[in-house]
Structure formats: C-alpha cells, structure tokens
Amino acid sequence: MECPECQSTHINKNGQKKGKQNYMCVECGRQFIDCYETYRGYSDELRDECLKMYVNGMGLRAISRVKKVHHTTIINWVKQVGKLLPDSYSPEKFLK
Template sequence: MECPECKSTHVHKNGHKKGKQNYLCVNCGRQFIDSYEAQKGYVKEVKQQCLSMYVNGMGFRAIERVTGVHNTTIMAWVKQVGELLPDYYTPETLPEVGELDELETFVKSKKNKIWLWTAVNHFQVGILGWVLGDHSAQTFKPLWDEVVSKWKCYFYVTDGWKVYPMFIPDGDHLVCKTYMTRVKGENTRLRHYLARLKRKTLCYSKSEEMLKHSIRLLIHYLKFNSVPVPYSINHYDRVR
C-alpha cells in the first residue's frame, strides 16, 4: 500500500470510512482509502442537450419529463454557466445608430414587475448589452454608461419613456417606434426562446439571480449558436 500524497509505504489501517478500509500514512499524516470510485455525474452530451432545450423554449420541469434529469440539477447547470457569461459584448463594428428599449416581466408574482433594458446596433443582429431592474434612471444608468463609452453613435432611437431624455442629448435622440424594429425584434426573440419570459406561461422566475443567469445563457446561445457546458464547479467548456 502506497500513500497517494508522499508515496510512502509506511501506512497503517485506520478504521473504516463509508464501509471501506481507511488508511493513515505515518510519514505525512494523509488519510486515504484503497480505491476511489469514478466521480458520478452526467456526461457532456446530456448537459448540452438539457441546456439547449432550455434556451429553445422549454422549462426546467418539461426538460425533466423528457430527459429524466431532475429540474434542480438543470437549474444548477444554468447557474454555473451564467456566472461566467458577460452582460456586455464588444461590437464587431462600432454602432452608428443605437436602439434602446425595455422588456417588462416579473419575478415571483405578476405584481412584482421588473424590466430588462436592452441595447442593440440598428444595423446588426444581436443584443450587445442589458441590465435588469426597475423602470428607473438608476437602473438604466449602468447600461447607458457602457453604451456611451464604447459606442460612437450619431443618434439613438427609443420609445417615449421619460428616462431616456435624462441621458441622451436632444440632438442625438430620435423618439420613434417605427425605427425600433431591430430592438423590438430582439426582445421578441427573448420571449420566444426563454419560457420564463413568455407573456402567458406557467414558467416564471422565482429569483432575479436565476433570471439573469438565464438571460446571459440565452444571449450567448443566440449570438454563437452554442451553449457552454459545465463539467464541475470550476471546469467549463470554453466560454466565448
């Protein structure tokens, strides 16, 4: 018998651990058993399938009914991946016209409303940045700070919500829903692909944190047409 830590053969039996013989290394004090079972868990393909189903409109319990993977396990995978994904993406080309909008949803109950603020390039597909919170200027400010510091827009298109004129200069601001087709389309895609954002659904967010993780995962999927797969708490597929 050899110690896995220091490779010493000076070891003694030291009782049993979960029905298996436990050993103690006299040299370094390491306790160990004779053999370890391979770590149990789901293979990459199962995780990828479940996460792909999630960002294609299925709720956690629906995925459980189809795959047999418990809904809380799928939630954990979404959280693990979501913690590594960004809220902002660097534009491939600097936007000349930006569109800004808010999508209304709720957490826990329909009385607890929350807004997803999104920013897009008028001439390219994809959401480049977002924030989640109430309908106030305080919530919008971090998104605006990111947009105004990274983008070089000639003007911005929004609806008539009173918060936007507090940040956008009059000469750079166009209030016109007719020219908001890009951002409206992106928000519609979010509702289409994520069950918890649909207007009439039995799926809903119980926490703001899980809603954020879900949004990060979906935006990544729509941008790269792939889902990152968690192996363990600290081991993931490459996250772009």
C-alpha cells in the same frame, strides 16, 4: 443543490473544508463539497442538450421529464452557464 447520494434537497451547511463550503445531507448523512456533485452521473452532452432545450424555451420540468434529469440539476447547469457568461449570454457560442 442536492445530495449526490439520494438526490434529497434537504441539505445543511457543514463548515468549510480546504476553503470550500462543505455540505451534509440531512436525509442520508452523506457529506459533500460544493461544485462536486453537479456533473456527477451526467455527461457533458446530456448537459448541453438540456441547456439547449432550456434556451429554446422549454420549461425545466418538461426537460426534466424528457431527459430524466432532476430539474434542480438543470437549474445548477443554467446558473453555471450564467456565471461563465454573465453579461452577454450566447448559448450557441457556448454550446457549439
């Protein structure tokens, strides 16, 4: 979880909005909702490339360096993929 504005991970919960968890960045005051910020600024292609590198054994920080994606963003993607395929994670199938 990081701020879509300043990428700070200093985030506080800020109540619920329309049934979704609302968050507020402590650093810059930006408010945002869970699930909204993860894809912001990154294409599906870039996400898939990062996930492929991850399942091929590259470390998060190495991917972060090569792709210039914050490592917490990659962790969020990995978690989302894990949620989609909780039991038999088949990255080739998912990533085409």
